[in-house]
Amino acid sequence: MIRKFFKKNRLTFIIAIVALAVLPVLAAWVSSANLAPPAPTPRSVVGVAYPRNYRQDFTQYATIQRPDGTIRDVYMNAVGIAAVKGYHILPIGTVIAIEGYNALKTADGSYVTDANGHYVKGDPLPFVHVREKRIDWTAADFTSSARNGSWNFGSFDFKTGATYNESLNACFLCHNTAPEDFTYSVEQMADFAYAGAPVYFMCRTTGRTACE
Numbered sequence: 001m002i003r004k005f006f007k008k009n010r011l012t013f014i015i016a017i018v019a020l021a022v023l024p025v026l027a028a029w030v031s032s033a034n035l036a037p038p039a040p041t042p043r044s045v046v047g048v049a050y051p052r053n054y055r056q057d058f059t060q061y062a063t064i065q066r067p068d069g070t071i072r073d074v075y076m077n078a079v080g081i082a083a084v085k086g087y088h089i090l091p092i093g094t095v096i097a098i099e100g101y102n103a104l105k106t107a108d109g110s111y112v113t114d115a116n117g118h119y120v121k122g123d124p125l126p127f128v129h130v131r132e133k134r135i136d137w138t139a140a141d142f143t144s145s146a147r148n149g150s151w152n153f154g155s156f157d158f159k160t161g162a163t164y165n166e167s168l169n170a171c172f173l174c175h176n177t178a179p180e181d182f183t184y185s186v187e188q189m190a191d192f193a194y195a196g197a198p199v200y201f202m203c204r205t206t207g208r209t210a211c212e
């Protein structure tokens, strides 16, 4: 009687057993696909955090030399570097640090250059400038009412990493006119992606004006 019932409904049984085996896997897959994005890392700092080991942990993508005797090295974290290599826009989580140096001078006041015409670094500028892109900034993280999309700015003492005492308002105002995503060194980023190595850029303008 049972055998007969089983024989008659064999296909139904097989389907039921297969369904029982597959359903939990399917359910797990669906629920994992629907999971909310991971919560942002809780923040213990106000504003942009100083990326203490940027020289080791970040990748240098450019050096920018200007006729006023300044040399700036620009470093970006892995999130930003990966995006740049894929020619994507800089994602949330990108951190960029720029440090500067004055070129060494000879006794007659001209800048010392190496065989490539590159300035030889002298004293560092007293600050390291940092930009960070996050989605979870709160009003308390800004010292200026100006905004640059999801970017925030920080300035840190070159030697100690402590907050450097300068207004961040100018950062927002100037970067507001940057060529792309409030970022000035986009061309250097693209050149870096193409070359696969940091690029040396001889900017023709002085100060903090955009290079031509």
Ligand code: HEC
Pocket (backbone or CB within 6 Å): 064, 072, 074, 096, 097, 098, 129, 130, 131, 153, 154, 155, 166, 167, 168, 170, 171, 172, 174, 175, 178, 182, 183, 184, 185, 186, 203, 208, 209, 210, 211
């Ligand atoms: C008057 C314009 C100006 C001001 C003010 C300014 N920057 Fe910039 N910034 C630039 C330019 C131009 C570059 C490109 C590098 C270069 O040419 O030296 C740059 C580059 C940067 C970079 C590298 C990424 C990028 O956007 O290219 C960071 C990080 C940065 N600035 C942070 C800051 C911070 C922090 C402040 C304020 C404390 C600040 N900047 C103020 C013009 C400015």
